[in-house]
Amino acid sequence: MASPVMKYFAYEHLPASLQEVSKPIGDLARKMDESLPDGPEKSVGLRKLLEAKDALVRAKLG
Template sequence: MKYFAYQHLPEHLQEVSKPIGDLATLMDESLPDGAEKSEAFASCSKLKMRWYVPSWVKSLQKIFAEGLR
């Protein structure tokens, strides 16, 4: 579950990560341990990366653009 924590992130990245973290918590509490649960977490992780990485890249672009002024 540590991979789905979002509280430590900047606010704009929390907005992206929170829904996936909340879904992971719900799955952890609801699903029995097993291969299906592991696969569900792997899918959530992939989903998080598809949402999180573009947001992170935009943040870096903004930081570099502001630093160059």
């Protein structure tokens, strides 16, 4: 079962220019969510990826 935070890594609804930033991070998050065991460190790691994605998308918006 996917971690609850994974819903925030969706990028399909974004314009193409923002998908360029968001998609690689979302893909990495999905890979980590599928391959790592559930636990507090996985949750922290995914949350930090989400923070990074949000900041980088905002940077793209300029």
